[in-house]
Amino acid sequence: MEFPINGNSFKYNRMARRDTPEINAGSMADIAFLLLIFFLVTTTMDVDTGISRLLPPIPEEEQDTEVDVKERNVLVVLINRDDQLMVSGEVMGLQELKIKTIEFFSNPTNSEILPEMIDLDVDFPPGLSSRFPDGHGTFPVSKGVVSLQNDRSTTYGRYLQVQDILVSAVNGLRVQFAMEYFGRDYNELNPINFVDDEIIKGINTVYKMNISEAEPKNIGGN
Amino acid sequence: MSKFKSKDSKGLPAINTSSLPDIVFMLLFFFMVTTVMKETSLQVQVQVPFASEVKKIEKKSLVSYIYIGKPMTQIVALYGTEPMIQLNDKLINDEGIPTESIKDFVLAEREKLDESEKNKMMVSLRIDQGIHMGKVSDVKQALRYANALKINYSAKRDYDNVPVN
Numbered sequence: 001m002e003f004p005i006n007g008n009s010f011k012y013n014r015m016a017r018r019d020t021p022e023i024n025a026g027s028m029a030d031i032a033f034l035l036l037i038f039f040l041v042t043t044t045m046d047v048d049t050g051i052s053r054l055l056p057p058i059p060e061e062e063q064d065t066e067v068d069v070k071e072r073n074v075l076v077v078l079i080n081r082d083d084q085l086m087v088s089g090e091v092m093g094l095q096e097l098k099i100k101t102i103e104f105f106s107n108p109t110n111s112e113i114l115p116e117m118i119d120l121d122v123d124f125p126p127g128l129s130s131r132f133p134d135g136h137g138t139f140p141v142s143k144g145v146v147s148l149q150n151d152r153s154t155t156y157g158r159y160l161q162v163q164d165i166l167v168s169a170v171n172g173l174r175v176q177f178a179m180e181y182f183g184r185d186y187n188e189l190n191p192i193n194f195v196d197d198e199i200i201k202g203i204n205t206v207y208k209m210n211i212s213e214a215e216p217k218n219i220g221g222n
Numbered sequence: 223m224s225k226f227k228s229k230d231s232k233g234l235p236a237i238n239t240s241s242l243p244d245i246v247f248m249l250l251f252f253f254m255v256t257t258v259m260k261e262t263s264l265q266v267q268v269q270v271p272f273a274s275e276v277k278k279i280e281k282k283s284l285v286s287y288i289y290i291g292k293p294m295t296q297i298v299a300l301y302g303t304e305p306m307i308q309l310n311d312k313l314i315n316d317e318g319i320p321t322e323s324i325k326d327f328v329l330a331e332r333e334k335l336d337e338s339e340k341n342k343m344m345v346s347l348r349i350d351q352g353i354h355m356g357k358v359s360d361v362k363q364a365l366r367y368a369n370a371l372k373i374n375y376s377a378k379r380d381y382d383n384v385p386v387n
Contacts, residue, residue: 025243032246039253048285049276050346050376058366150355156290157271157351159358160375164273171275 051163056213073115075104075146079162081153094165101169105142105207115144124202125195129181137181145210166211173207258282262311266291271351272380279374284342286310286331288324290357291350305353307361321364328368348376 077097078086085092087100107114117140126135146166150159171186178186182199189196268291279285289308293301307314309327314320332343345365349358365373 029239029243029246032243032250036246036250036253039250039257043253043257048279048282048346048374048376049379050270050279050374051273051276052344052372052374055362055366055371055373057369057371150359152354152356152359154355155351156349156353156355156358159355160271160273160351160377163375164275164377167275 051160051167053163069145070116072113073143073145075101075144077146077148077162077166079148079150079154079158081151083155083158085162094161097162098165098169098172101146101166102172104144104146105170106173107140107142107144115142117142120205122202122205123198125198128195128199131181139206141206141208142210145212147212147214149214163211167209170207170209174203177203177206262287264289264308265294265297265311265313266306266308266350267294268348268350269352270348270376270378273375273377274380276377276379279344279346281342284335284339285344285346285374286327287346287348288327288361289348290353290361305350305357307357320360321367324361324364325368328365328370332370342372343370344372344374345370346374346376 076086076088080086085094085097087097092100104114107117110117119138120141121136121138124132124135124137127133128135129137131137148162148166175186178184178189178199184199186200186203189200191197191200266289268289287310290305291308292303292305293313301313301315307320307323309323310331312327314323328343328345332340335343347358347361362373365371
């Protein structure tokens with residue numbers, strides 16, 4: 001008969017032989033839930049949205065940058081300190097401004113008062129439209145410029161509403177164009193896709209977003 | 223008969239919950255991956271306007287933020303109630319036209335970007351809708367001087383609530 005010399009060695013031997021006990025995973029779910037709830041609470045899913053604009057660069061040197069623009073080619077939009085709109089001399093609401101802007105940029109009746117239209121060759125990817133199978137088309141492009149001026153006391157909310165209306169007017173024309181010539185929805189065109197990108201570029205050349213903002217000044221007192 | 227009876231007498235079998243941790247972990251990883259921690263704490267109150275023609279900003283790493291609004295109620299005692307400008311997380315405290323601070327800010331932000339992306343930098347203007355345009359024009363002028371020309375007027379998408387007037 002063999003007996004262990006002391007109790008300790010006996011204990012160790014027994015431990016070594018034993019299998020490692022299974023880790024209790026019952027609380028795993030609780031821990032995971034805790035983390036999950038933490039992330040659920042801290043997550044903000046909001047995406048950044050907004051209206052993008054390109055500011056004009058500061059002129060290199062003091063030069064006479066006055067460019068002669070014919071009166072018919074300019075749509076003057078003024079916003080006064082009480083957030084009222086005046087478009088080429090008339091007080092207007094936003095919806096009227098939208099209609100006016102669409103008319104201004106498209107000049108459907110070739111009117112003498114509305115901006116000049118210049119025929120411009122625009123290249124699209126070939127084979128997409130039955131109207132110009134080779135992709136070359138000539139379209140009337142407006143020379144119109146919207147001149148947006150605001151007072152220092154105009155509220156930003158109003159200013160952005162007007163910007164938004166101007167963008168939506170031009171976008172409306174672009175949507176119409178894309179539908180008419182390509183049977184596509186302009187807003188569904190994906191700039192990552194090469195062909196779509198070419199279409200977008202082409203349409204944006206036909207309907208340019210010409211918004212000029214005057215150097216800041218006070219309109220209608222302070 | 224006895225067949226049915228024996229089934230009844232068994233009672234409800236326990237639902238197997240062994241896959242619960244897996245499901246929870248899957249959700250957890252989803253949220254961990256999609257979560258973006260807020261790196262700036264707002265010190266001014268900003269309620270951006272609504273607009274219908276908004277577009278998503280694609281690459282957030284190229285964007286710096288300028289906030290304009292009235293100071294939060296906690297810091298009114300310090301700064302008063304006049305609208306202030308916050309650049310990313312720094313509140314600027316100088317009176318008048320902030321051209322210099324914005325220039326420094328733009329330079330510092332541009333320095334953080336890769337060489338190839340420096341000209342793609344964009345400044346997102348998150349401006350409270352009640353702010354007067356004078357302050358906004360000052361900031362825009364300053365951005366022009368700093369040669370940060372790509373800007374974005376931050377606005378929330380508004381699908382059907384078209385402004386009437």
